Amino acid sequence: MKKDRITLGVDVSKKTLDICHWGTHDFIKIENNSSGFKQLAKWMRGKGFVSSQVFFIMEYTGGYEYRFLQYCESKGLSYTRKSGLEIKKSMGMVRGKSDKQDSFRIAQYGEEKAYMLEPSGKLNSAIFDLKQLISFRKRLVRAMAGYKASSSERKAMYG
Structure with a gap:
């Protein structure tokens, strides 16, 4: 287990990122763009999180996380x-569903599985483009x- 790691769970949506630290229940909601990432950097400094120790964990969302991944790679996170x-x-079974709760659960998963989780490698932009x-x-x-199907139905109905 990596004790020096600060695990932050990220619930990614199209327009926003909900980020939670499991241990302290610190939470921030930011926009999924460069101004939001600046706000995140300021929040992390205010909480005393050292960039080299921060470890983000998130779900695959089919591309909504791409801007955030680019930011992480540019800052070495x-x-x-x-x-x-x-x-x-x-x-297991849990009650309630909100972005804030989801980010907390993702952070909790990251803490519980910290000994198994390894940082992802660099994004290959060509592969990402092909997937898109x-x-x-x-x-x-x-x-x-x-x-x-709609066209053939209309032809059958109206001749």
């Missing part, structure tokens, strides 16, 4: 991403199938 299902299963394109293509194919 350690992070890892885990599947939401893995985190949820480790908690594949995801976008899947959405387009699904939408096209819906339009074709």
